[in-house]
Amino acid sequence: MNETADKSNDNPEKEIVIVIRKMHKWYGQFHVLKDINLNVERGEKIVICGPSGSGKSTLIRCINRLEEHQDGEIIVDGTELTNDLKNVELVRREVGMVFQHFNLFPHLTVLDNCTLAPIWVRKEPREEAEATAMEYLERVKIPDQANKFPGQLSGGQQQRVAIARSLCMKPRVMLFDEPTSALDPEMIKEVLDVMIELANVGMTMLCVTHEMGFAKTVADRVIFMDEGEIIEQNKPHDFFDSPQHDRTKLFLSQILNH
Amino acid sequence: MEQAAYKPGEHPDLPPPSDTVGPIAWVRANLLSSPTNIVLTVLSIWFLYEIIPATLDWAFLDAAFTGESRDECRAKAGGACWAFIGERFNLFTYGFYPADERWRIDLAFVLLCVALLPVLWDRCPLRKYGLYFACAFPFVAGWLLLGGFGLTPVDTDEFGGFMLTLVIGITGITFSLPIGIILALGRQSDMLIVRVFSIWFIEFFRGVPLITLLFVASTMLNYFLPTGTTFDLLLRVLIMVTLFASAYMAEVIRGGLQALPRGQYEAADSMGLKYWTSMRLIILPQALKISIPGIVNTFIGLYKDTTLVIIIGLLDPLGVGRSSLADTKWTGLSNEMYLFVAIFFFISCFGMSRYSLYLEKKLATGHER
Numbered sequence: 085m086n087e088t089a090d091k092s093n094d095n096p097e098k099e100i101v102i103v104i105r106k107m108h109k110w111y112g113q114f115h116v117l118k119d120i121n122l123n124v125e126r127g128e129k130i131v132i133c134g135p136s137g138s139g140k141s142t143l144i145r146c147i148n149r150l151e152e153h154q155d156g157e158i159i160v161d162g163t164e165l166t167n168d169l170k171n172v173e174l175v176r177r178e179v180g181m182v183f184q185h186f187n188l189f190p191h192l193t194v195l196d197n198c199t200l201a202p203i204w205v206r207k208e209p210r211e212e213a214e215a216t217a218m219e220y221l222e223r224v225k226i227p228d229q230a231n232k233f234p235g236q237l238s239g240g241q242q243q244r245v246a247i248a249r250s251l252c253m254k255p256r257v258m259l260f261d262e263p264t265s266a267l268d269p270e271m272i273k274e275v276l277d278v279m280i281e282l283a284n285v286g287m288t289m290l291c292v293t294h295e296m297g298f299a300k301t302v303a304d305r306v307i308f309m310d311e312g313e314i315i316e317q318n319k320p321h322d323f324f325d326s327p328q329h330d331r332t333k334l335f336l337s338q339i340l341n342h
Numbered sequence: 343m344e345q346a347a348y349k350p351g352e353h354p355d356l357p358p359p360s361d362t363v364g365p366i367a368w369v370r371a372n373l374l375s376s377p378t379n380i381v382l383t384v385l386s387i388w389f390l391y392e393i394i395p396a397t398l399d400w401a402f403l404d405a406a407f408t409g410e411s412r413d414e415c416r417a418k419a420g421g422a423c424w425a426f427i428g429e430r431f432n433l434f435t436y437g438f439y440p441a442d443e444r445w446r447i448d449l450a451f452v453l454l455c456v457a458l459l460p461v462l463w464d465r466c467p468l469r470k471y472g473l474y475f476a477c478a479f480p481f482v483a484g485w486l487l488l489g490g491f492g493l494t495p496v497d498t499d500e501f502g503g504f505m506l507t508l509v510i511g512i513t514g515i516t517f518s519l520p521i522g523i524i525l526a527l528g529r530q531s532d533m534l535i536v537r538v539f540s541i542w543f544i545e546f547f548r549g550v551p552l553i554t555l556l557f558v559a560s561t562m563l564n565y566f567l568p569t570g571t572t573f574d575l576l577l578r579v580l581i582m583v584t585l586f587a588s589a590y591m592a593e594v595i596r597g598g599l600q601a602l603p604r605g606q607y608e609a610a611d612s613m614g615l616k617y618w619t620s621m622r623l624i625i626l627p628q629a630l631k632i633s634i635p636g637i638v639n640t641f642i643g644l645y646k647d648t649t650l651v652i653i654i655g656l657l658d659p660l661g662v663g664r665s666s667l668a669d670t671k672w673t674g675l676s677n678e679m680y681l682f683v684a685i686f687f688f689i690s691c692f693g694m695s696r697y698s699l700y701l702e703k704k705l706a707t708g709h710e711r
Contacts, residue, residue, distance in 0.1 A: 150608055176612060177614040185603070186605075187603075187606060187608060187609035190628070191628050200624075201613035204615060204619050204623065235707055249613075253613065
């Protein structure tokens, strides 16, 4: 697998968790993702940015097959994503996802939201699942809300529950799809803090976000996408200080100088 | 500038002004708020004054409760003749079910109440066993009503009255909900054959009047089925009524399914839940909750449509009533008969409607995005 690793992975010792090779995706006639090649190492934190409509959400949604790709291959943790439902389920167990709009289940309590997948997918006994859930709720600092319904919590709290819910499945990779975009400004920090903590314990993370501060502190690599292509990828320091491509420069000037 | 009563940051919570709360304020706001409103209030009071005493007079004060015939009633009082209902009460309730066996219907009804309790009330003691019993109830009730296995067999053409309404209504309600759910899911399925079948099933049964289905059930099926096969008329009616209601139910539930944000499906998928698990635990509980008003609406419609079976000769309460009116002793008392049947239907349907409100309130976790 190492020989396929792209040039930014200069350390051949590292284990590759996600391999995306020559991947294309269309919505009908519309070519949304063009020739995507990306390798993600275990423990790597990647921030994906770009203007809206550039395909960045679609890209990470392809990784757990919420979207189907039509050409090329995506291999997650040794399992290739194909039409085979078994493979898809296998990948989804290992990949957690956090959505822009949280997507908590409003008819279940916070605790039940967190234990549902471990009980029904991983077949854990309820007590064990609840203990794990409480542990993660503690880590996102809301154990006292465990028996409330999602609708009774603030946006920031809901998003932290959503993160805890994903972690309860003990995923090997976490995908974040604009996790702070739907939040009031004073709640963004509490969610970012949880994500930073998660990064510090070595979780493999792919994060679509406009929070450039987060990218600078946490990311190992920043990927810039535009019109369905990966335009540029680099270490955050180089990415922000010396962008190579004109489109990257334009994008950075638009989001940083406002 | 006027001096502020409190320093910034120290303002306490004060009660609202006294003339905006209490019954007098309510009357002023709701009954007398404008000239039009005052006129409407006065008109309504006058209307009630005209209607209520006359109705009470007819139904109670000037009504005859005993008597052997219409003429005896008329001799006693000028209003309603409830003696008619009293004399025919058993017929209205049991139809032509053999008098000696009517205890079986009573028992089935009591067991029905016992079976419904754990289904409708989630804090019922011993609910788990209650639900087992509820599942067994249809068989127990079928045995009690039809007989056999030690009980005298009773033919289904002897079923009638409210008992017939309940048999058709409850069977239809019980089976149309699950069939409707399956059809609604089928209509959204990725599998072409399942989807096409569901769509055509729904469109067919929604597109034809129930009466024609009942006619098909009573007469035409005989042409289609191989000669010699007969199966019970009531059973055919039950099947038709159930399928008819299922088609409506499917569309109501599809509305609920579509009202759910896509994110709910995606969240369930992204966790690796299998299709039926995510439907059962995540999608359907929410979709059904949204659909409660529509579901109950369909139930009530089905329940009242049971009166249509009169057309193919089954004696539902209206059928019993009309045959009773043909009796020369009681002729001309249709007001009393229709009112009585209406009250029965109203009580059942009002009950369903209230229960659905209770359920909606109970299930509101109140805080959907």
